[in-house]
Amino acid sequence: MRPTVHDIAAAAGVSLATVDRVLNQRPGVRHVTREKVETAIRELGYVRDVAAANLAKGRTYPLVFILPASDNSFMHGLNAEIRQAVLRSSAERTDIRTIEVPAFDPAALVSVLEELSRDKPCGIALVATDAPDVRAAVDRLVRERFPIVTLVSDLTGSLRHHYAGVDNIAAGRTAARLLGRFLGPRKGEIAVLAGSMLVRDHRERLEGFTAVMADEFPDLAILPVLEGRDDPEVAHMLVADALSRNAGIIGVYSLGAGNRGLIRALKEKAVDRVLTVVAHELTAHTRAALIDNTIDAILNQDAGHEVRSAIRVLKAKADGLAVIEAQERIRLDIFLKDNLP
Amino acid sequence: MRPTVHDIAAAAGVSLATVDRVLNQRPGVRHVTREKVETAIRELGYVRDVAAANLAKGRTYPLVFILPASDNSFMHGLNAEIRQAVLRSSAERTDIRTIEVPAFDPAALVSVLEELSRDKPCGIALVATDAPDVRAAVDRLVRERFPIVTLVSDLTGSLRHHYAGVDNIAAGRTAARLLGRFLGPRKGEIAVLAGSMLVRDHRERLEGFTAVMADEFPDLAILPVLEGRDDPEVAHMLVADALSRNAGIIGVYSLGAGNRGLIRALKEKAVDRVLTVVAHELTAHTRAALIDNTIDAILNQDAGHEVRSAIRVLKAKADGLAVIEAQERIRLDIFLKDNLP
DNA sequence: GATTTTTTGATTTACGTACATCAAAATTGG
DNA sequence: CCAATTTTGATGTACGTAAATCAAAAAATC
Numbered sequence: 001m002r003p004t005v006h007d008i009a010a011a012a013g014v015s016l017a018t019v020d021r022v023l024n025q026r027p028g029v030r031h032v033t034r035e036k037v038e039t040a041i042r043e044l045g046y047v048r049d050v051a052a053a054n055l056a057k058g059r060t061y062p063l064v065f066i067l068p069a070s071d072n073s074f075m076h077g078l079n080a081e082i083r084q085a086v087l088r089s090s091a092e093r094t095d096i097r098t099i100e101v102p103a104f105d106p107a108a109l110v111s112v113l114e115e116l117s118r119d120k121p122c123g124i125a126l127v128a129t130d131a132p133d134v135r136a137a138v139d140r141l142v143r144e145r146f147p148i149v150t151l152v153s154d155l156t157g158s159l160r161h162h163y164a165g166v167d168n169i170a171a172g173r174t175a176a177r178l179l180g181r182f183l184g185p186r187k188g189e190i191a192v193l194a195g196s197m198l199v200r201d202h203r204e205r206l207e208g209f210t211a212v213m214a215d216e217f218p219d220l221a222i223l224p225v226l227e228g229r230d231d232p233e234v235a236h237m238l239v240a241d242a243l244s245r246n247a248g249i250i251g252v253y254s255l256g257a258g259n260r261g262l263i264r265a266l267k268e269k270a271v272d273r274v275l276t277v278v279a280h281e282l283t284a285h286t287r288a289a290l291i292d293n294t295i296d297a298i299l300n301q302d303a304g305h306e307v308r309s310a311i312r313v314l315k316a317k318a319d320g321l322a323v324i325e326a327q328e329r330i331r332l333d334i335f336l337k338d339n340l341p
Numbered sequence: 342m343r344p345t346v347h348d349i350a351a352a353a354g355v356s357l358a359t360v361d362r363v364l365n366q367r368p369g370v371r372h373v374t375r376e377k378v379e380t381a382i383r384e385l386g387y388v389r390d391v392a393a394a395n396l397a398k399g400r401t402y403p404l405v406f407i408l409p410a411s412d413n414s415f416m417h418g419l420n421a422e423i424r425q426a427v428l429r430s431s432a433e434r435t436d437i438r439t440i441e442v443p444a445f446d447p448a449a450l451v452s453v454l455e456e457l458s459r460d461k462p463c464g465i466a467l468v469a470t471d472a473p474d475v476r477a478a479v480d481r482l483v484r485e486r487f488p489i490v491t492l493v494s495d496l497t498g499s500l501r502h503h504y505a506g507v508d509n510i511a512a513g514r515t516a517a518r519l520l521g522r523f524l525g526p527r528k529g530e531i532a533v534l535a536g537s538m539l540v541r542d543h544r545e546r547l548e549g550f551t552a553v554m555a556d557e558f559p560d561l562a563i564l565p566v567l568e569g570r571d572d573p574e575v576a577h578m579l580v581a582d583a584l585s586r587n588a589g590i591i592g593v594y595s596l597g598a599g600n601r602g603l604i605r606a607l608k609e610k611a612v613d614r615v616l617t618v619v620a621h622e623l624t625a626h627t628r629a630a631l632i633d634n635t636i637d638a639i640l641n642q643d644a645g646h647e648v649r650s651a652i653r654v655l656k657a658k659a660d661g662l663a664v665i666e667a668q669e670r671i672r673l674d675i676f677l678k679d680n681l682p
Numbered sequence: 683g684a685t686t687t688t689t690t691g692a693t694t695t696a697c698g699t700a701c702a703t704c705a706a707a708a709t710t711g712g
Numbered sequence: 713c714c715a716a717t718t719t720t721g722a723t724g725t726a727c728g729t730a731a732a733t734c735a736a737a738a739a740a741t742c
Contacts, residue, residue, distance in 0.1 A: 002431045004728060015691045020730070028689055030739090047431065051392035052728035055697045088665075090343045090388065173679035181637070184525030212679065296522070304667050326645050329682060334675040338514035338553065341670060345698060356721045361700070369719055371709090393698035396727045 003044040012040035023048065050319060054093060061315050062095045062119075065151070066112060066126035068103035072195075072230045072257035073283045074303065078127075078152065081307040094311060097121075104198055106131035113137040116146075123147040123314030125164070128155035130200035147317035149310045152301070153201045161317055164310040166301045166332045168201045172208025172255065174332060175278045178297050179251050180217035182276045187219040188250035191242050195230035195256030205255040205280070220251065228258045236261030243269040254279040263289045282335055290337050300333040344385040353381035364389065391660060395434060402656050403436045403460075406492070407453060407467035409444035413536075413571045413598035414624045415644065419468075419493065422648040435652060438462075445539055447472035454478040457487075464488040464655030466505070469496035471541040488658035490651045493642070494542045502658055505651040507642045507673045509542045513549025513596065515673060516619045519638050520592050521558035523617045528560040529591030532583050536571035536597030546596040546621070561592065569599045577602030584610040595620040604630045623676055631678050641674040 009019045021029045022037040086096050101108045110133045128150045135158045142159040149162040194202045228235035235258035254262050259279050279286055282300040289295040309328045316323045350360045362370045363378040427437050442449045451474045469491045476499045483500040490503040535543045569576035576599040595603050600620050623641040630636040650669045657664045
């Protein structure tokens with residue numbers, strides 16, 4: 001049996017009350033006594049029974065999720081996963097609140113972050129907009145001892161405790177290699193469709209993509225990036241236009257959302273030519289396109305895993321517990337038509 | 342606040358003791374009274390606080406893991422992950438015992454399974470050997486109400502509650518498409534290195550692989566399977582021999598273990614020719630080979646995820662709780678040199 | 683050495699559930 | 713209707729921890 005508070009009290013030759021004072025860093029314990037207790041804890045290998053402690057404390061974990069108000073299928077999926085987590089909240093003792101902020105608006109995000117310390121959540125997850133002000137606001141909250149994880153989009157250089165999302169540079173590199181290898185010896189041009197270059201994840205994907213393309217596939221030329229603002233209509237217009245004008249396009253990399261428009265453009269304009277297409281995010285549309293060979297590979301991040309991971313990490317940080325690193329690594333899923341879930 | 346037993350007692354107009362009798366299916370409750378309580382439970386949406394219940398019961402989850410005594414790096418990794426889980430067992434209230442059985446020996450596995458019902462574990466995870474006797478033994482245990490999950494290798498057609506492993510047919514299909522697409526318009530022959538055709542996962546991978554190859558890449562001919570018995574020495578010998586004899590080989594699919602030998606053979610015999618290679622299982626050796634371009638893609642199943650998933654599912658089944666299906670789906674990882682963890 | 687202050691001990695209640703015991707009430711059978 | 717039986721209630725203890733109270737002991741101060 002694992003040792004209990006009674007065991008350490010006995011081992012340290014002190015009372016239960018003193019052990020409790022040490023464990024919960026309450027005042028009124030002499031230094032030497034505290035040491036005795038801590039020694040006993042170490043020697044017996046005592047670890048607090050979190051379940052029993054939570055029961056006694058009546059503890060819940062008030063968590064806040066801060067999301068951009070973006071109307072694309074990935075964000076809808078992310079929202080849905082958070083709602084699923086809310087349904088589980090009684091069993092998991094969580095109390096989840098979501099706050100929507102205007103997308104790509106650092107100032108709005110900062111003001112939400114600044115108001116947050118007042119209602120004392122025990123953890124914060126945010127889809128970060130990459131800006132110095134946001135970084136400063138996050139760092140301040142971290143210094144105030146709030147557990148913070150970034151979700152989907154990271155805030156590098158900040159003090160956030162954890163990032164629950166994929167490595168977007170690696171994603172871009174992977175897309176480049178898939179496209180390059182699938183195209184083989186062919187020479188030609190590659191169209192890149194992004195949402196916006198103001199978003200860090202899109203910039204990073206592009207960065208990884210161009211790096212590998214330049215280094216390893218010199219026969220493929222990357223055309224100027226089309227910014228579709230994650231909007232199907234805009235994406236459709238841009239891609240259809242590019243395909244009409246440029247007969248040399250043999251590959252497409254879609255690194256953002258709005259793939260519905262991309263797919264429509266491909267079906268209209270590319271019936272007679274062989275295009276190799278790599279896109280991000282598995283949705284009903286991209287899935288269908290993968291199956292009918294309009295798209296050749298889909299890179300995906302699992303929003304459900306990201307949300308569950310963020311919650312696990314925030315709870316663990318709030319309790320000062322360790323996380324299982326390998327479990328919390330969000331993987332880049334690569335789907336071909338053969339390994340669809 | 343979520344309702345407690347006191348709340349249902351009050352709502353049903355009965356005593357705590359009666360609620361307890363209903364909840365824990367103890368005898369001595371009239372039918373009408375039981376209904377009243379069950380109605381109250383439903384109406385208040387009561388769910389038992391598993392943490393408190395486990396505390397009161399002093400419950401632990403005695404689990405048994407049955408593994409083949411195979412000396413390859415995947416099984417070593419699986420063992421290591423189970424040891425990690427054992428380290429977490431006090432926090433997770435698990436009590437994990439592993440039993441090694443001779444590999445590919447249905448009779449041995451069956452006899453272990455038959456002795457198992459005696460020491461009453463609350464859950465069983467096994468790497469299944471695909472044989473009718475094993476299926477019968479598993480079904481019998483399921484009927485005796487033991488939660489059972491298959492690990493890594495499934496037992497289709499049996500009553501096991503869950504499979505914690507990848508879809509090996511999909512894995513084989515994915516390997517075929519990667520190889521086919523990477524090779525592009527080239528014509529030639531494909532060498533396949535397997536462990537043994539007696540193992541179900543290897544058979545399934547091959548099945549998926551040949552199906553896609555036949556349907557979609559008719560210019561690529563699959564050579565007779567080399568059975569390396571998951572042994573690096575044997576694998577080395579077989580692959581080196583095949584490469585020497587057959588100059589038409591342009592691709593290799595290694596669907597089992599023993600990749601150390603494969604890699605050595607590739608480095609010795611294929612310096613002057615361009616081979617495209619897809620292998621299974623990410624190990625130190627395959628990782629290095631992926632980085633130095635000896636291997637082009639690695640398909641992988643994460644043993645840590647499989648073990649943790651098996652434990653979560655067994656605990657949930659033991660408590661009669663639902664599992665989060667999407668969380669427990671073991672994904673096929675595809676690694677290129679760009680997205681290595 | 684007396685006084686104040688700090689430290690420690692002893693004890694109790696609580697969290698939500700499990701489980702046991704004994705008495706009281708309700709139901710059933712004859 | 714009485715006895716036997718079944719069903720229900722009341723109550724207490726336990727699990728491991730948190731948190732509070734009050735008294736007692738020890739240390740520090742003058």
